[in-house]
Amino acid sequence: xxxxxxxxxxxxxxxxxxLVSFSDNVRAELAGAEVMKAAGISSGTLYPILLRFERGGLxxxxxxxxxxxxxxxxxxxxxxxxxxxxxxxHDALRDLAPPLMSPRTSEA
Amino acid sequence: MTVEALVIVAVACLALIMSALIAxxxxxxxxxxxxxxxxPEWLAERLREEWLAELEHMPGRVxxxxxxxxxxxxxxxxxxxxxxxxxxxxxxxxxxxxxxxxLRIRPDIREQNTAGLIDFALLMVPAVVAAATPMTxxxxxxxxxxxxxxxxxxxxxxxVRLCDGTPGQLCAGLRVITLDGSPLGWRHILRRARACVVxxxxxxxxxxxxxxxxxxxxxxxxxxxxxxxxxQALHQHVTRDxxxxxxxxxxxxxxxxxxxxxxxxxTDRRPTGSTSPMR
Numbered sequence: 001x002x003x004x005x006x007x008x009x010x011x012x013x014x015x016x017x018x019l020v021s022f023s024d025n026v027r028a029e030l031a032g033a034e035v036m037k038a039a040g041i042s043s044g045t046l047y048p049i050l051l052r053f054e055r056g057g058l059x060x061x062x063x064x065x066x067x068x069x070x071x072x073x074x075x076x077x078x079x080x081x082x083x084x085x086x087x088x089x090h091d092a093l094r095d096l097a098p099p100l101m102s103p104r105t106s107e108a
Numbered sequence: 109m110t111v112e113a114l115v116i117v118a119v120a121c122l123a124l125i126m127s128a129l130i131a132x133x134x135x136x137x138x139x140x141x142x143x144x145x146x147x148p149e150w151l152a153e154r155l156r157e158e159w160l161a162e163l164e165h166m167p168g169r170v171x172x173x174x175x176x177x178x179x180x181x182x183x184x185x186x187x188x189x190x191x192x193x194x195x196x197x198x199x200x201x202x203x204x205x206x207x208x209x210x211l212r213i214r215p216d217i218r219e220q221n222t223a224g225l226i227d228f229a230l231l232m233v234p235a236v237v238a239a240a241t242p243m244t245x246x247x248x249x250x251x252x253x254x255x256x257x258x259x260x261x262x263x264x265x266x267x268v269r270l271c272d273g274t275p276g277q278l279c280a281g282l283r284v285i286t287l288d289g290s291p292l293g294w295r296h297i298l299r300r301a302r303a304c305v306v307x308x309x310x311x312x313x314x315x316x317x318x319x320x321x322x323x324x325x326x327x328x329x330x331x332x333x334x335x336x337x338x339x340q341a342l343h344q345h346v347t348r349d350x351x352x353x354x355x356x357x358x359x360x361x362x363x364x365x366x367x368x369x370x371x372x373x374x375t376d377r378r379p380t381g382s383t384s385p386m387r
Contacts (some may be wrong), residue, residue: 032158033165036175043162043175044182047155051190064161074161077154 007092011049013039015089018059018081029062029078050079058085119331127339132169136176143179147187155187215366219280223364226276231259256308264301269294273364283367284357292362299360310336 007015017038021028030038036046053059060082064075081089128135140163144156159179166172233255263274272283272292284300286292310333314321325333357363 031165032162033175042178043159044178047159047179048182048186048190051187055190055192068157073164074157076161076165077158 008049010039010041010045011053012092013041014046014049014053015058015085016093018079019086019089019093022081022086027080029080031076031078035079053085054079057082058088115327119328120335123332123335124339127335128173129169132173133163136163136166136172139176139180143176143182143184146184151188151191215280215282215364219282219366220364223274223276223280223282226279227263227274228276230263230275231256250314253308253312253314260301260304260308264304265297268292268297268300277364281367282364284362285365287358287361287363296360296362300357300362306336 014035017035018030020038021030032043032046032050035050036043039046041049050059050061054061058081059079061077061079063077064071066075068075137160140159141156144152144159146152147155159175163172163175166175267274267278268284269292271278272285277283284292286296314333317324
């Protein structure tokens with residue numbers, strides 16, 4: 001088991017979403033709504049996970065560049081895997097999550 | 109249960125769902141703000157903006173409502189714990205400790221309930237009279253309208269302007285003050301009382317139109333009328349912000365405090381769910 005923060009089943013789903021996004025584009029960033037949709041988890045479950053992963057150094061986040069006055073709405077916050085997060089996600093998904101790799105859940 | 113009763117319940121449920129859907133964006137934003145406001149300030153600022161932004165990216169009204177409700181149901185402590193903040197060791201279930209000064213003036217829930225019950229009893233006087241007096245439905249509605257209007261005008265507006273509190277609050281030893289320390293003005297009081305005006309506005313056409321109008325609107329209209337009145341009562345008397353104040357009161361920049369500060373010792377601290385009282 002890789003050293004790092006405790007990871008729940010939902011946490012693994014979140015990591016997998018980020019890892020898939022990272023494999024498509026190493027600079028890819030995701031906002032909460034996109035992670036929710038891709039991981040299929042609720043907002044109430046997602047945000048504690050994002051905050052925990054960020055504290056654990058697996059994710060880093062930043063605000064949208066454009067100021068809210070120009071956007072006409074609040075700024076979004078984007079998350080991306082750190083290099084430590086990439087390694088951790090690889091290890092965790094390989095070691096701990098065979099069910100996540102099943103064809104049914106992979107399609108989700 | 110008769111078929112008519114079932115129809116009324118179904119219509120009421122439908123009206124409730126429709127109201128929730130119509131008000132979904134603002135309701136969702138309100139829930140999100142409230143959830144964020146319950147967190148420590150440094151975390152609240154970040155998550156409020158982040159959640160409000162994400163809310164706009166949720167597909168459809170139902171999606172927005174689900175997003176907000178799921179956040180509202182999330183334990184406050186799980187969000188704080190996730191950040192590893194020292195706030196997490198303050199106590200169980202998000203408890204924090206109020207300062208002694210805040211304890212001296214902040215009414216507890218028993219005092220607020222006493223005030224609410226007295227005001228509610230005054231509002232219910234016509235119902236008691238109606239129960240003892242045979243009158244038609246139209247007369248009852250007219251009497252309710254007049255009494256509601258007088259209740260709002262005298263008890264919720266004039267009394268607060270002249271005596272700094274409703275009759276119930278005065279009896280319970282409470283008074284209304286502004287959050288910024290400025291004198292209590294008409295603007296504060298009218299904004300504070302605006303939710304109480306809802307039943308008056310709803311009852312006005314009935315009172316003017318009489319029994320015929322009430323008959324013409326049919327069971328659907330009558331259900332909607334009662335739904336609006338009950339929703340207002342629920343909003344006014346049940347829902348509370350993090351300082352245990354009705355939302356309209358906080359929005360008007362006012363709050364309720366003890367008229368005579370209670371005596372407390374430094375050791376007489378109690379936990380509450382609030383992080384920054386009297387804000």
